[in-house]
Amino acid sequence: xxxxxxxxxxxxxxxxxxxxxxxxxxxxxxxxxxxxxxxxxxxxxxxxxxxxxxxxxxxxxxxxxxxxxxxxxxxxxxxxxxxxxxxxxxxxxxxxxxxxxxxxxxxxxxxxxxxxxxxxxxxxxxxxxxxxxxxxxxxxxxxxxxxxxxxxxxxxxxxxxxxxxxxxxxxxxxxxxxxxxxxxxxxxxxxxxxxxxxxxxxxxxxxxxxxxxxxxxxxxxxxxxxxxxxxxxxxxxxxxxxxxxxxxxxxxx
Amino acid sequence: xxxxxxxxxxxxxxxxxxxxxxxxxxxxxxxxxxxxxxxxxxxxxxxxxxxxxxxxxxxxxxxxxxxxxxxxxxxxxxxxxxxxxxxxxxxxxxxxxxxxxxxxxxxxxxxxxxxxxxxxxxxxxxxxxxxxxxxxxxxxxxxxxxxxxxxxxxxxxxxxxxxxxxxxxxxxxxxxxxxxxxxxxxxxxxxxxxxxxxxxxxxxxxxxxxxxxxxxxxxxxxxxxxxxxxxxxxxxxx
Numbered sequence: 001x002x003x004x005x006x007x008x009x010x011x012x013x014x015x016x017x018x019x020x021x022x023x024x025x026x027x028x029x030x031x032x033x034x035x036x037x038x039x040x041x042x043x044x045x046x047x048x049x050x051x052x053x054x055x056x057x058x059x060x061x062x063x064x065x066x067x068x069x070x071x072x073x074x075x076x077x078x079x080x081x082x083x084x085x086x087x088x089x090x091x092x093x094x095x096x097x098x099x100x101x102x103x104x105x106x107x108x109x110x111x112x113x114x115x116x117x118x119x120x121x122x123x124x125x126x127x128x129x130x131x132x133x134x135x136x137x138x139x140x141x142x143x144x145x146x147x148x149x150x151x152x153x154x155x156x157x158x159x160x161x162x163x164x165x166x167x168x169x170x171x172x173x174x175x176x177x178x179x180x181x182x183x184x185x186x187x188x189x190x191x192x193x194x195x196x197x198x199x200x201x202x203x204x205x206x207x208x209x210x211x212x213x214x215x216x217x218x219x220x221x222x223x224x225x226x227x228x229x230x231x232x233x234x235x236x237x238x239x240x241x242x243x244x245x246x247x248x249x250x251x252x253x
Numbered sequence: 254x255x256x257x258x259x260x261x262x263x264x265x266x267x268x269x270x271x272x273x274x275x276x277x278x279x280x281x282x283x284x285x286x287x288x289x290x291x292x293x294x295x296x297x298x299x300x301x302x303x304x305x306x307x308x309x310x311x312x313x314x315x316x317x318x319x320x321x322x323x324x325x326x327x328x329x330x331x332x333x334x335x336x337x338x339x340x341x342x343x344x345x346x347x348x349x350x351x352x353x354x355x356x357x358x359x360x361x362x363x364x365x366x367x368x369x370x371x372x373x374x375x376x377x378x379x380x381x382x383x384x385x386x387x388x389x390x391x392x393x394x395x396x397x398x399x400x401x402x403x404x405x406x407x408x409x410x411x412x413x414x415x416x417x418x419x420x421x422x423x424x425x426x427x428x429x430x431x432x433x434x435x436x437x438x439x440x441x442x443x444x445x446x447x448x449x450x451x452x453x454x455x456x457x458x459x460x461x462x463x464x465x466x467x468x469x470x471x472x473x474x475x476x477x478x479x480x481x482x483x484x485x486x487x488x489x490x491x
Contacts, residue, residue: 013401014400014401029397031399038399038400040357040398041396041398042393060300060301060302062360062361088364088365130361211485
């Protein structure tokens, strides 16, 4: 008979024995050694029936297909752009995936996306050698103008978004800022400078306390202390859905 | 003449007081400090991140790069000359080889994980403290690894097999001394670092290694608690 050596929702470290015997199955982030199951990362353990799953608490972002990320232009090539994805690998956006608009061969690509621009993009493909392809065709995928971009741990992104976006819409409504959270841990905030600072502080707080229950109430309390109304109706523009993507040429034109 | 009592009064199989902490360097992806007696090591991990120059890239797996460094003021009064030396290059290399068996970087082809180990204060056993700190920092950085690595020095002073030699014991004048830094993977008992300075008989070496294996659980517990402490505190101020 298998024996569970740990409890649901506890923090485990690499090499820690989670279960003995063949009754339990190693899931994500765990592995089998002999008849034991051991942890392969620092994380929170989830016991789902017979399967043991480990939710990592830290780590670098690994590009995944269909992730919507915020990326920065680091190079402009002959028929596309190279982006920094806040991971170990850069990503390529080719002209044909950037827009349905006609772009003549040899035209100056910096008028669309210039070096240093932040863009909301979607990952279309990741190869085994981690060559990443992007697209900006789709709703809400476009260049980010104004505001500020902050970096957080990519594993904290689900907590920042919350269940069905509850956490991020709470912050949006309270501060009146526009917020876009990229799966790669980059967050774009645009609003009144004072409100932006409150958002940054709130996100830092979520990041530092992401493993604690009742986080939404904690954030609510924090926002109220800062003088924001958390139950006020949504301010104009705050919860506005990303509009249908329109390709806008750079100011240089 | 025989070595009946250790210079600092410890038992022969007792280590110096140990303490450890993770998350000590906020800008790093993972970090840890490890103190054993008067030896303190800090380790910071960056990555996996892209690797240049390109000829170092390995398309089948990510690589590990370690850098061991003693701070100028860390020695016993003499200034340690900054920059890489023959000794620090060797220790960087053996540290990398001691840590690599537990790491799985297959998911990060062409990338690198950088580990920087800084010794703030040294009183023998610095490469062991460095390896302990580095393995905790790697775990803190969320790198996939099958176990932590525990390192401790064992050895012989005069006619006694001892654990965790300090500088005074390494410099013991009235008899032969052997210092054996050892790194062990706790879950399997595999040895990933074994060096020696001095000389021992076969029997003494076997005894020293088994003493080392016995002390591993104690050190692993310290590392484990330090990692858990970081995430279990009620509210964290970042």
